[in-house]
Amino acid sequence: MLSVINFQAFDSPMNIASLVRPPRLRKGDLIGIVAPASPQRDDERLRAGIGYFESLGYPVLCGENLWRRHGYLAGTDDERAADLNAMIRDPRVRLIIAGRGGYGVTRILDRIDYKALRRDPKIIVGFSDLTALNLAIMTKSRMVSFSGAMPGVDFWDAGNIDPFTEDIFWRGVTSIRPLGNIVQMEPDRIIGMFPGKSEGWLLGGNLTLLASTIGTPYMPKPDGAILLVEEIGEEAYRVDRLMCQLYNAGMLGKIAGLAFGAFTNAKPTRVSVDPLPMEDVLEEYVGRAGVPAIQGVLFGHIKTKVTLPLGVGVRIDGKRGAMRVLEAGVS
Numbered sequence: 657m658l659s660v661i662n663f664q665a666f667d668s669p670m671n672i673a674s675l676v677r678p679p680r681l682r683k684g685d686l687i688g689i690v691a692p693a694s695p696q697r698d699d700e701r702l703r704a705g706i707g708y709f710e711s712l713g714y715p716v717l718c719g720e721n722l723w724r725r726h727g728y729l730a731g732t733d734d735e736r737a738a739d740l741n742a743m744i745r746d747p748r749v750r751l752i753i754a755g756r757g758g759y760g761v762t763r764i765l766d767r768i769d770y771k772a773l774r775r776d777p778k779i780i781v782g783f784s785d786l787t788a789l790n791l792a793i794m795t796k797s798r799m800v801s802f803s804g805a806m807p808g809v810d811f812w813d814a815g816n817i818d819p820f821t822e823d824i825f826w827r828g829v830t831s832i833r834p835l836g837n838i839v840q841m842e843p844d845r846i847i848g849m850f851p852g853k854s855e856g857w858l859l860g861g862n863l864t865l866l867a868s869t870i871g872t873p874y875m876p877k878p879d880g881a882i883l884l885v886e887e888i889g890e891e892a893y894r895v896d897r898l899m900c901q902l903y904n905a906g907m908l909g910k911i912a913g914l915a916f917g918a919f920t921n922a923k924p925t926r927v928s929v930d931p932l933p934m935e936d937v938l939e940e941y942v943g944r945a946g947v948p949a950i951q952g953v954l955f956g957h958i959k960t961k962v963t964l965p966l967g968v969g970v971r972i973d974g975k976r977g978a979m980r981v982l983e984a985g986v987s
Contacts, residue, residue, distance in 0.1 A: 675967045678777035680986035681829045685750040688743035690719040691730035693785040694758020702755045705807025729760045737767035755808040757784025770796035787861030792874035804963020825963040835981035848977040852948035856912035858970045860884030867901040886917030886956030892934045899941040908945040917955030948974030
C-alpha cells in the first residue's frame, strides 16, 4: 500500500505534501545493486557487500553494467542510466542501492524514468554523489528516498560492520515506525549552534552536489526544510564558497533549520595566507541563516553514520543539540 506524507510544514511551492513513501522492505524481497556514479575501488568489497545482503535472506540482482569502467565512471552514461532504469521498471525489485558514490550521477539525471518510479515506488539508497539522485527523485518522482549506507562502503567487512550504522539502516528501510531521536553517544553527540526549536521536512546530502544542483530542474524548493549537509575533501575556503552559493541563491533564507554532518579529510593548508578554521566558516552561515542550527550529526563520509529518509518531517533543537525524525520513510 502506498502512503503519502501529510506534514503541515510541507506546504511549499513544490507541494512536499504529495511525496510518496515506498513500501517497506520485507524479508525475501529482491535488492537491486547499481553503479550510477563511479566504479568500485575494490570489486571484492562490493561482492562481500552483496554477500552480506544475501546472508540476511535478501536475494540480489546486479545491474548488467555493474562492473564496467569508463575512466572515473562506472560505464558510459547510457550504460549507467540503463541499469538504474531497468531496476526501476522491474516489479520484482523493492530496494535499489548504489554500490558506492564517486562522480557522475548528475550526467544521467535527464535519462531517468521518474514516471515509472512514481508508478511503482521502491526504496532507493545512497549518499555522496547519490545526493543528486535523491534530489531529482524528490522533485521529479515526488518520492521519499534515503541518504545513507552502501554495500561497497559500509557492509563489506562482515566482522567489522558498525552496529549503529547497521541498526539505523535496517530500521529505516524495514519499519513503518519513525526513527525518532537520533541518539549519538559521547564523544559524537549532537551540539547546538543556534538556539531554538524547529520542525520541517528533511532536505540534505553532500554540500557540493547540493550547490551543483541549484538552478537545475532537479533541485527541490527549500521552503520550510531542515537542511542537513556534509562534505569530504574540501578545505574551509571551498566550504565557504559552497555555502555562499546556497546563501546567494536564497536557500538559507527559506529553510526552517540548519544541520551539519561530518566534514572529513579537510585539513587546512597554508598557501599564501592563513586558513580560517572550518568551525568559523560554519558559524558564519548559521548566523546568516538565523534559524535553529545543530552540528555533529553522524551523517556523511564516516564509518558510523545515519541512514535518513529525505522529505519526511524532522525536528531539531538548536539549544539542547538534538534531532528527531518524526515520520517513517517507508509505508
